[in-house]
Amino acid sequence: MSVHLLRTYVTFHRFTALAWMLGLAFYAFFVAVLYRSFAEAGIEELWESYPEALRAAVGLDPEAPLAVSGRFAVESWLTTEFLAWMPVLISLYGVVYGAGAIAREAEQHTLDLVLSQPVARYRLVVSKSLVFLLSAAALVVTAGVALQAGVAAAGESVDTAHLYLALFQGVLVGLAVAGYAVAFSSAFLSVGRAAAAAGLLTVILYVLEIVSRTVDGAEWVGNATLFHFYQADHILRTGGLSWTGVGVCSAVAVGGVALAAVLFQRRDIPA
Amino acid sequence: MTTKPAIQTFSLSKRYGRIQALDDLNLTVHSGDVFGFLGPNGAGKTTTIRLLLDLIRPTRGQAEVLGLDSRRDSLAIRRRTGYLAGDVALYQQMTGRGLLSLLDDMRGGGLLPRGHELAERLELDLSPHISSYSSGMKQKLAFIAALMPGAELLILDEPTKGLDPLVQLEVYAILKEEQQRGCTVFFSSHILPEVERLCNRVGIVREGRLVAAEDVESIRHKRVRLLTVSFSRPVPAAALRMEGVELRSLDGNRAELAVHGHVPDLLQRLAELPVEDFVFPEATLEDTFMRLYSEDSAR
Numbered sequence: 129m130s131v132h133l134l135r136t137y138v139t140f141h142r143f144t145a146l147a148w149m150l151g152l153a154f155y156a157f158f159v160a161v162l163y164r165s166f167a168e169a170g171i172e173e174l175w176e177s178y179p180e181a182l183r184a185a186v187g188l189d190p191e192a193p194l195a196v197s198g199r200f201a202v203e204s205w206l207t208t209e210f211l212a213w214m215p216v217l218i219s220l221y222g223v224v225y226g227a228g229a230i231a232r233e234a235e236q237h238t239l240d241l242v243l244s245q246p247v248a249r250y251r252l253v254v255s256k257s258l259v260f261l262l263s264a265a266a267l268v269v270t271a272g273v274a275l276q277a278g279v280a281a282a283g284e285s286v287d288t289a290h291l292y293l294a295l296f297q298g299v300l301v302g303l304a305v306a307g308y309a310v311a312f313s314s315a316f317l318s319v320g321r322a323a324a325a326a327g328l329l330t331v332i333l334y335v336l337e338i339v340s341r342t343v344d345g346a347e348w349v350g351n352a353t354l355f356h357f358y359q360a361d362h363i364l365r366t367g368g369l370s371w372t373g374v375g376v377c378s379a380v381a382v383g384g385v386a387l388a389a390v391l392f393q394r395r396d397i398p399a
Numbered sequence: 400m401t402t403k404p405a406i407q408t409f410s411l412s413k414r415y416g417r418i419q420a421l422d423d424l425n426l427t428v429h430s431g432d433v434f435g436f437l438g439p440n441g442a443g444k445t446t447t448i449r450l451l452l453d454l455i456r457p458t459r460g461q462a463e464v465l466g467l468d469s470r471r472d473s474l475a476i477r478r479r480t481g482y483l484a485g486d487v488a489l490y491q492q493m494t495g496r497g498l499l500s501l502l503d504d505m506r507g508g509g510l511l512p513r514g515h516e517l518a519e520r521l522e523l524d525l526s527p528h529i530s531s532y533s534s535g536m537k538q539k540l541a542f543i544a545a546l547m548p549g550a551e552l553l554i555l556d557e558p559t560k561g562l563d564p565l566v567q568l569e570v571y572a573i574l575k576e577e578q579q580r581g582c583t584v585f586f587s588s589h590i591l592p593e594v595e596r597l598c599n600r601v602g603i604v605r606e607g608r609l610v611a612a613e614d615v616e617s618i619r620h621k622r623v624r625l626l627t628v629s630f631s632r633p634v635p636a637a638a639l640r641m642e643g644v645e646l647r648s649l650d651g652n653r654a655e656l657a658v659h660g661h662v663p664d665l666l667q668r669l670a671e672l673p674v675e676d677f678v679f680p681e682a683t684l685e686d687t688f689m690r691l692y693s694e695d696s697a698r
Contacts, residue, residue: 132504140492237488241544244452244482245505246474396455399445399486 130247133255138262141225145263148221152214152267153274159209160278163202172200175208181342187212189361202284203364206275211294211360214271218264218302219330225263226309226384227323229256230392234317239397250389253314257385260306268295286364294363297370300377304354305330307384314388317395354380403466405430405552405583406451410460413446413607420446422607423460428585428600433578435594435615436587438604444587445485447604448556451585452482465552478506481545485556485587487537495525495532495540502544514547520569534561542570546577553577555586559593571597624679626656626665631673641668 172195175183184190187207194204230253233239242252272292279286309326316322333353340350350356357373406428413421421443428434438444449455451464453473462469464476489498499514518525523539532540538561545553558574559567574584574597588594594601595615602612611618630652639646639654644665647655652675658665669677 130505132501136490136493136501140490237484237486238490240454240482240484241489242505243454244477244480244484245502246478247505248474394456397449399449399454399484 130251130255133242133247133252134258137255137259141259141263144225145266148263149266149270152217153270156210156271156274157278157281160206160275161281162209163205163279163284164282167199167202167205170200171205175200175204179342185338185341187358187360189359189365192361192365201365202279202282202286203361206279206286206291207361207364210271210275211298211364214295214360215298215301215355215358216334218267218299219305219334221263222260222302222304222306223309223323223326223330225260226306227313227326228319229253229260229310229313230388231313231317231319231322234398235319237399240399243397249392253310253385253389253392257306257310257388261303264299264303264306268292268299271295287367290364290367293367293369294360297358297363297373297377298360300374300381301354301358304377304380304384307381307388309384310388311384311391314392314395317398402430404428404463405432406434406462406464406585408447408451408460408462411447411450411457411462412459413443413450413455414458419607421450421457424604424607424609426602426609426612428583430583431578431581432600433574433584433598434586435598435601436585436604437589437591437594437601438587439589442604443607444604445556446607448482448485448554448585448587451554452477452480479550480552480554481548481550483541483545483553483555483558485560487534487541489529489537489540491530492528494528495523495536498529498540499525499544499547502547506548510547510549513549514543517543517546517573520573521566535563535566538562539566546573549582551582553582553584553586555584557588558586559588559590567593621659624658624662624681626658627678628654628656628669628674629676630654631675634672638668638672641665 175188175194180190183194188194188204192201192204194200230239233242239252243249272288272295275291276286276288305326308329309322312322312325313319316325334355336349337353337355340346340348340353340356354377357370357376359370362368404427406426408424408426411421411424411426412419424443424447426447436444436447446455450457451462451469453469453476456470465479467476469476490501493501495518499511499518503510503514515525518539521539521543523536523543525540529537529540538559542555542558545555553574559570562570571593578584584597586597598615600613601615601618603610625647633652634649634654636646636649639649639656641664643659643661645657645659647657649655656665
């Protein structure tokens with residue numbers, strides 16, 4: 129990593145990161161604050177009418193009751209309306225950011241400027257990747273604060289540690305996606321091709337995960353997807369992280385960045 | 400004592416698919432040289448420069464820069480080298496000052512006073528965002544960025560591209576100063592008078608092959624001078640044919656001669672003819688360059 133490059137790239141990315149933070153915070157607060165209205169309207173009956181597979185597909189814990197004290201549980205509400213989608217949103221962010229990380233500089237021909245300085249190529253890759261890590265950390269914090277504020281405004285509460293653990297594991301999925309998107313970025317040095325490849329892979333993984341949760345006999349397919357290990361409802365209620373999921377997502381994220389560095393080291397920089 | 404050449408290439412070649420961008424380049428640039436690398440677009444000048452800086456990798460052969468292997472010791476080379484790209488691309492979202500500050504940080508600091516001094520000499524305002532700079536201003540900033548480290552070797556790809564004539568003169572003056580402090584300058588250019596003015600050695604590249612690499616003085620000795628003679632009456636073509644003289648045209652009383660050889664012999668011959676007037680300008684490097692080119696193409 130180069131501290132100077134990291135600082136520069138953080139500065140370049142600050143408005144995009146801020147837009148994601150504000151957007152996600154608004155969505156999180158809006159969802160949380162609406163909890164009471166929907167709970168009082170008896171939304172748990174609607175969910176109970178859905179097949180178990182569909183409930184599992186959106187991350188509801190099959191072992192946990194949907195209603196607590198006669199009302200849809202706040203943990204289930206946050207899971208179905210926000211936490212289940214958050215990894216998808218962060219993955220989208222990861223695809224867009226990761227695909228452009230190296231390739232955009234190649235397309236704009238600014239790599240010459242950096243690589244004519246005494247800076248190793250891998251430092252550039254690591255600096256770019258750390259910018260996304262910092263953005264993801266900021267997203268966890270802002271989404272957590274917004275959810276807690278919204279839940280409090282609705283007159284409810286959730287366990288703070290459990291909430292942040294759920295957000296952490298959700299963001300890890302996005303980090304893994306960003307990791308392989310950076311690798312595609314280094315491999316192709318084309319934003320369009322890298323985004324297409326990373327986007328397609330992510331959609332395939334997501335569809336496989338839905339299939340594994342909804343099709344009888346296809347449960348094993350889920351083990352091959354990044355989304356499989358993320359059980360938001362379960363984490364919110366028990367604080368129980370999937371350590372396998374943490375390991376797999378971390379390995380994919382770090383492995384993607386390492387692969388990106390190796391590929392970038394071998395590439396000719398286009399003039 | 401012998402000093403290592405600043406740049407030395409050994410059968411350096413680069414192929415992009417079916418296109419041979421550089422073919423078997425063997426080039427030596429001595430320390431302290433101001434070396435002009437000439438050739439038309441697509442000749443292989445930029446490819447050579449990018450190979451020297453390890454921005455691209457050779458298909459065959461190798462290069463040494465400041466006595467170091469261009470691939471294995473790339474970081475150490477870049478620490479001691481200033482580079483200006485042919486197509487300047489800078490971070491648009493930064494100010495000129497911010498960019499110089501970043502590059503200063505990346506090289507360990509202490510270079511900004513030199514950067515600001517150069518900006519003053521080139522009359523470049525460093526405060527605005529680079530996105531608002533004209534192409535000439537961007538070129539100036541990239542030139543400053545290349546010279547700011549006070550490197551041992553400057554590799555400049557068309558350094559005066561897009562600069563107005565007055566700024567070009569200042570750039571020439573700065574490059575002369577760099578040479579005087581012992582810096583080696585390797586630059587590519589299309590502008591022959593610029594090369595003639597600045598360089599002590601020149602290399603000419605064509606279709607990826609080195610056509611010539613010589614002292615500018617030695618190339619001048621190979622010069623071709625164009626002589627235009629007017630006669631008071633028509634003269635036969637045979638009267639103008641002699642060794643070292645090529646009759647380019649004979650139109651009535653007017654003849655154009657390309658003079659490669661010894662001038663006194665020609666003057667003796669002309670003295671025997673009814674010469675009314677003649678124009679015999681100083682040969683430029685351009686004439687010589689064009690001759691070298693046409694000879695190489697004819698092979």
